[in-house]
Amino acid sequence: MARPRIAIAGIAIESSTFSPHISGWEAFAVRRGRELRERYPFLAEGTERGDAAEWVPILHGLSLPGGAVDAAVYESMRDEIAQRLAAEGPFDGLFLDIHGAMSVVGRQDAEADLAGSVRAAVGEDTLISASMDLHGNVSADLSRAVDLITCYRMAPHEDAWNTRERAVHNLLERLRGPHGRAPHARRPWQAWVQIPVLLPGEKTSTRLEPAHSLYNRIPDIEALDGVLDAAFWIGYAWADEPRCQAAVVVTGDDDVLAGSQAHEFAAAIWQARRDFAFVAPTGTLAECLDQALSRGPDAATPFVISDSGDNPTAGGAGDVSWTLGELLARPELRDPERTVIHASIFDPDAVAAAVRAGVGGAVDVQVGGRVDGRPRGPVRLSGEVFSITEGDPVAGTVVVIRSGSVHAIITERRKPYHLVSDFTDLGLDPHAADIVVVKIGYLEPELYKMAADWLLALTPGGVDQDLLRLGHAHIQRPMFPFDPDMPDPDLRPVLRRRGDEERLA
Structure with a gap:
């Protein structure tokens, strides 16, 4: 033939x-x-x-x-x-x-x-x-x-x-x-x-x-x-x-x-x-942070929290700012002795401002919430430029801005953070961080192996894990779990x- x-x-x-x-x-x-x-x-x-x-x-x-x-x-x-x-x-x-x-x-x-x-x-x-x-x-x-x-x-x-x-x-x-x-x-x-x-x-x-x-x-x-x-x-x-x-x-x-x-x-x-x-224990972001911060000084690191509602590998916009705003508002995270990493938000204007300031420079920028502004729009991020990394094939230029213990990763273009090298390329050591908050759902293999402990935060966004609060109007009904007592199909x-x-x- x-x-x-x-x-x-x-x-x-x-x-x-x-x-x-x-x-x-x-x-x-x-x-x-x-x-x-x-x-x-x-x-x-x-x-x-x-x-x-x-x-x-x-x-x-x-x-x-x-x-x-x-x-x-x-x-x-x-x-x-x-x-x-x-x-x-x-x-x-x-x-x-x-x-x-x-x-x-x-x-x-x-x-x-x-x-x-x-x-x-x-x-x-x-x-x-x-x-x-x-x-x-x-x-x-x-x-x-x-x-x-x-x-x-x-x-x-x-x-x-x-x-x-x-x-x-x-x-x-x-x-x-x-x-x-x-x-x-x-x-x-x-x-x-x-x-x-x-x-x-x-x-x-x-x-x-x-x-x-x-x-x-x-x-x-x-x-x-x-x-x-x-x-x-x-x-x-x-x-x-x-x-x-x-x-x-x-x-x-x-x-x-x-x-x-x-x-x-x-x-x-x-x-x-x-x-x-759910693939991991879940809670509100506040509940997840409370648990992560309650651990003793000798606890293994890092404690990983999935910021699941804006997961870019499930369809989230990648610029929902709500979680970053909550991190910046926590009094415990104003202490620079801790290391908390948040990955990530794409915002080319904020990246450009950090590049102009240079490594070690001070910045005061509005970040995220420009594409998907729920439940808040851009958040104010004041801090020091920790690192600038150019030429990422997916993200373009990437900056890390440190405010207290929060190290916020800001990218020029949307990018998921699934690999340890995604962090180390920016001068960050995720293994040594107290908390790593990443926009993801279930952890990809390298993050799963890295996590000393892990919680999935039910955060807002375009891929909210709580389907009942999204407002589906065009799916076929009845449908589980929207109609939990529906007859057998x-x-x-x-x-x-x-x-x-x-x-x-």
Whole structure:
């Protein structure tokens, strides 16, 4: 069999509709051609998968999570993908690399729109395999537009690249197929079912039960003869769209088996809905600070507090100033003998003022609250410039301003702080700090290993962990936990395969 021609395309962003931030062109790294091919190490020339097909990289847009995407930006990328697919085809397959929680201003179900445009461009015979984040949402229209679909199985997402490779492996396996197999016969069945559960990611870490055991079921399902792939999407809670809920898709050639497995899996998730708990003990910011400050002088460091409501890697704007204002107002933190690190707020004007003052100079600036001003706008930060670091590929210029014991990290552009080196590059030693407050939810691996103790603060912002106070108006109801006493839902999967009539399993 001749090597198949397989296109590569996608747009990946996780975007909160509860954040006023708008993701424009500045938010996206757009790759085409060889640069896009090189994004995937497992597709390098000379590797098994790299040589298994003629790879045609089209366009991929990747953004740090944020607010909804500007409609013109999305449409420009979508249309270029569709036009180039139509012009450079035909294709045997397409690898669609998406996140699954993209929101676009004025539009609902953006991934389904993208997948539908891709399908129209490549035609009915091309097999499409989609790779997604488990915090994506799988609507019926998205499921219909693709043939194969899978997602991460770990949160934190330590298996992100493994998942993309699995999506490509599944696509190649179907394209290789038995000699003489017709294109229609290569298409597996999808057993698709949504579960009316919407939970924040910080309640669904696979480090803990019940998510740990639920995801551990997947290899046993995949091992069954007639099943190709099984996937469980926790869903994305900070978008207000009907598609936002958990989902299961079991893919395989045995439609009856795929349907029964998807139903059993979905039922297990529903039964466990009340067992999902936050990945760490929680409290208000004041409660978390009280506990951190009450420890004795010989306590191990650092005490890490997640400033979860403005987590930029979940869609927060990254400039909510509320937590920094609370830190500056604490009398105990006016003592320079302590070290408290806050990461971070992006504010280019405050950065420019600190640069003008220079290291050791005094500054009196208003910081943050310019994009997302709730529940307060900019806060006054008076102190000394501790360090200036230029050329960060994500954040641009970064300054640290010390006020009492508070070391406030201010960036020129939005940046998450997940690595120890993110701090040490600024002249800070997070291991020796008394308290590290970081805009994050569950801790990424290096921070998790670093923390001597850890609390998750339920702070305000576009990704507020308290979903009930956000004000969802467009999700499908009833939905747990919004309707805690709702009756058991109908979890019969829909069986679908391109060219066949959909039916309930």
